[in-house]
Amino acid sequence: MFGKFGGQFVPETLMNALIELEREFMKAKEDESFKNEYKYYVKEYSGRPTPLYYAENLTKQLSGGKIYLKREDLNHTGAHKINNVIGQVLLARRMRKKRIIAETGAGQHGVATATICAMFGLKCEIYMGEEDIKRQSLNVFKMKLLGAKVNSVISGTATLKDATNEAIRDWVTNVDDTFYVIGSVVGPHPYPTMVRDFQRIIGDEVKEQIIQKEGRLPDYLIACVGGGSNAMGLFYPFIKDKDVKIYGVEAGGFGVNTDKHAATITKGSVGVIHGMKTYLLQDEYGQIMPVHSISAGLDYPGIGPEHAYYHSIGRVKYEAVNDDEAVEAFQYLTKEEGIIPALESSHAIAYLMKLAPKTNKEDIIVVNLSGRGDKDINTIFNVIGGIKDE
Amino acid sequence: MSRITEKFNILRRKNEKALVTYVTSGDPDLDTTIRLVLKMEEAGADIIELGIPYSDPLADGPVIQRAAQRALSNGTNINSVFDMVLKLREKTEIPLVFLIYYNSIFRYGVEKFLDNCKKYGIDGLIIPDLPLEERKELKEMMKDYPIDLIPLVAPTSEDRIKEIVLDAEGFVYCISSIGVTGIRDDFKQDLSKFINKVRKYTDIPLAIGFGISSEEAIKKLKGLSDGLIVGSAIIKEIEEGIKNGNIEENVFKFVRRLHEAIKN
Numbered sequence: 001m002f003g004k005f006g007g008q009f010v011p012e013t014l015m016n017a018l019i020e021l022e023r024e025f026m027k028a029k030e031d032e033s034f035k036n037e038y039k040y041y042v043k044e045y046s047g048r049p050t051p052l053y054y055a056e057n058l059t060k061q062l063s064g065g066k067i068y069l070k071r072e073d074l075n076h077t078g079a080h081k082i083n084n085v086i087g088q089v090l091l092a093r094r095m096r097k098k099r100i101i102a103e104t105g106a107g108q109h110g111v112a113t114a115t116i117c118a119m120f121g122l123k124c125e126i127y128m129g130e131e132d133i134k135r136q137s138l139n140v141f142k143m144k145l146l147g148a149k150v151n152s153v154i155s156g157t158a159t160l161k162d163a164t165n166e167a168i169r170d171w172v173t174n175v176d177d178t179f180y181v182i183g184s185v186v187g188p189h190p191y192p193t194m195v196r197d198f199q200r201i202i203g204d205e206v207k208e209q210i211i212q213k214e215g216r217l218p219d220y221l222i223a224c225v226g227g228g229s230n231a232m233g234l235f236y237p238f239i240k241d242k243d244v245k246i247y248g249v250e251a252g253g254f255g256v257n258t259d260k261h262a263a264t265i266t267k268g269s270v271g272v273i274h275g276m277k278t279y280l281l282q283d284e285y286g287q288i289m290p291v292h293s294i295s296a297g298l299d300y301p302g303i304g305p306e307h308a309y310y311h312s313i314g315r316v317k318y319e320a321v322n323d324d325e326a327v328e329a330f331q332y333l334t335k336e337e338g339i340i341p342a343l344e345s346s347h348a349i350a351y352l353m354k355l356a357p358k359t360n361k362e363d364i365i366v367v368n369l370s371g372r373g374d375k376d377i378n379t380i381f382n383v384i385g386g387i388k389d390e
Numbered sequence: 391m392s393r394i395t396e397k398f399n400i401l402r403r404k405n406e407k408a409l410v411t412y413v414t415s416g417d418p419d420l421d422t423t424i425r426l427v428l429k430m431e432e433a434g435a436d437i438i439e440l441g442i443p444y445s446d447p448l449a450d451g452p453v454i455q456r457a458a459q460r461a462l463s464n465g466t467n468i469n470s471v472f473d474m475v476l477k478l479r480e481k482t483e484i485p486l487v488f489l490i491y492y493n494s495i496f497r498y499g500v501e502k503f504l505d506n507c508k509k510y511g512i513d514g515l516i517i518p519d520l521p522l523e524e525r526k527e528l529k530e531m532m533k534d535y536p537i538d539l540i541p542l543v544a545p546t547s548e549d550r551i552k553e554i555v556l557d558a559e560g561f562v563y564c565i566s567s568i569g570v571t572g573i574r575d576d577f578k579q580d581l582s583k584f585i586n587k588v589r590k591y592t593d594i595p596l597a598i599g600f601g602i603s604s605e606e607a608i609k610k611l612k613g614l615s616d617g618l619i620v621g622s623a624i625i626k627e628i629e630e631g632i633k634n635g636n637i638e639e640n641v642f643k644f645v646r647r648l649h650e651a652i653k654n
Contacts, residue, residue: 009492009519011449012554013544013568155455156445168448173569175546272493272519273446285467286497287445 002309008188010275017175022190024095041086046076052209057336062356065219065363070206072230072370077115079108079342079371080202080230085181087198089116092179102181103127103167105160106297107139108371109183114148124148127167129159132296139375157290160300164274184227185304188275192304199233206366207237214364221246223368224347226298228307230370239315248307249351251293252320260292263320264303265311273302294323294379295343325350327383330373342371343379392538393485393513394560397436398595398616408617409434409652410597411624411645414441414457416466418632420474429642431484434649442471442490449518451572453622468498472510479511487514500528504535514538514560522554545584555592561617564588566600572622574601585614605651612652620648
């Protein structure tokens with residue numbers, strides 16, 4: 001539990017599986033051979049450590065503090081998601097589970113899961129909302145190439161929340177031999193803690209890298225938040241460093257005063273979704289509301305319970321940026337630094353563009369670039385149209 | 391003594407098993423739900439479960455999900471369900487149990503919800519996503535209310551069973567097999583082993599649910615427990631009825647057949 005947040009609000013059928021998972025995870029965490037195995041695959045297979053890149057052009061242009069980008073986009077399969085998948089699938093192997101299931105929104109978690117399952121020769125099924133299947137067709141194709149079965153989810157709003165519901169229902173049905181790889185710091189305990197522990201490698205590396213480059217800790221951390229795993233991975237190792245100001249950036253969609261956004265903390269209230277007590281977007285009767293973001297990966301009505309906790313105690317500030325600001329940031333980073341960011345990460349960049357000019361020259365800002373934008377090229381093309389030759 | 395306990399006592403004296411039937415409130419509308427409850431009682435149902443429609447029902451299969459969607463799309467909400475229960479209570483004393491997901495109670499306000507259950511005559515609660523670990527607070531609050539909190543045990547519960555049923559009220563909901571609600575063709579041989587294990591730890595009536603859809607299944611399972619719960623199969627009858635315009639007749643005939651199978 002994180003304060004009053006978290007918990008295990010799931011059908012009784014799953015309770016012993018969760019208890020077993022927690023026990024096995026706690027054991028694995030202390031086991032040198034498991035730790036070495038995890039380190040081996042994140043290094044040799046995924047390409048860690050990812051660089052902490054000094055964005056000189058951005059720094060000049062925005063004329064505030066020094067800007068560093070943590071390049072999670074350079075991971076194998078294109079996002080931070082693989083850090084967590086390697087950890088969970090290694091755990092599934094230890095627990096001798098034969099079948100892996102996962103949910104996915106933008107498809108990055110699905111691709112990462114299908115990839116690791118291909119490498120280890122495990123049977124893999126991915127749940128994805130019909131709407132997301134349409135807007136992320138490239139990732140769907142990749143998952144299929146990798147040998148995974150992609151189940152189209154048509155219930156509810158046919159997006160990430162419904163894919164998560166279906167994955168949980170599958171797990172309730174096949175709990176004997178199936179391991180459910182959750183893609184973010186969400187779900188019933190122990191998932192939020194476990195996913196955070198597999199993602200904290202991002203923040204641990206940043207700490208080491210920034211001390212090497214600057215001799216001190218950063219002043220600001222910025223990351224986008226849907227469920228919130230890339231953000232939690234960056235933030236967690238800095239939580240006790242009180243001088244580090246931390247910002248989570250939510251999807252403001254068409255604007256937080258419209259009914260089309262996914263700004264869970266900014267506009268949500270406390271409730272229960274996917275087995276956890278947290279902030280979520282719901283109506284007065286507790287029905288989960290449809291959400292919107294131009295980024296399929298942020299299009300989620302809940303948020304990890306640990307984020308809810310840090311918000312409630314004021315440790316992390318949560319801000320929202322809108323779709324159009326994210327699209328502008330996408331183009332800006334692409335042009336200025338030659339890095340095409342994921343639309344999720346573009347939300348963090350959009351907030352950086354607001355924050356950086358207000359900071360001092362000697363300040364250090366680290367932005368988590370959680371993923372690369374290849375998967376979002378079609379979306380951007382549809383929004384801005386073609387580009388004229390000069 | 392709650393209406394539920396009283397009902398099981400009467401049935402036990404007659405050496406009969408309880409038929410528990412389920413409908414989603416507001417599917418396809420609340421007036422129909424009132425008529426369906428009365429029809430099911432007339433056909434021989436002993437206890438009625440009223441589902442509160444929820445947008446994200448984790449423990450339910452596609453049939454009950456569809457029912458919830460139909461109910462939500464015509465605007466059914468907890469307040470309108472309470473209004474319906476008020477009308478229903480003018481006409482029947484049958485034990486009524488809410489099947490409700492925890493977020494609905496939490497968001498509504500736990501105390502206000504329990505007050506209304508008491509006021510409108512709800513006898514029990516089944517909350518499929520509130521396991522032992524999360525129910526303590528609610529259980530404590532419910533001490534002052536004449537409402538049974540009906541616990542669920544699953545075939546995977548194993549050593550949890552003892553504590554789950556320790557202070558059970560009304561009846562214990564025994565999930566027939568792992569998985570979500572929905573029609574099953576077959577039940578595992580070890581169902582009786584599971585039920586016997588539950589029986590070891592409690593004298594409270596046991597009812598088996600999940601997947602029971604036919605007279606055959608009822609005949610096969612009725613020896614194992616004090617009651618059987620039928621849900622998705624009734625919703626299927628409602629769906630047929632929506633197409634043909636004879637919802638009540640469909641459900642009446644079906645429940646009558648189930649009644650005959652369980653009592654004879």
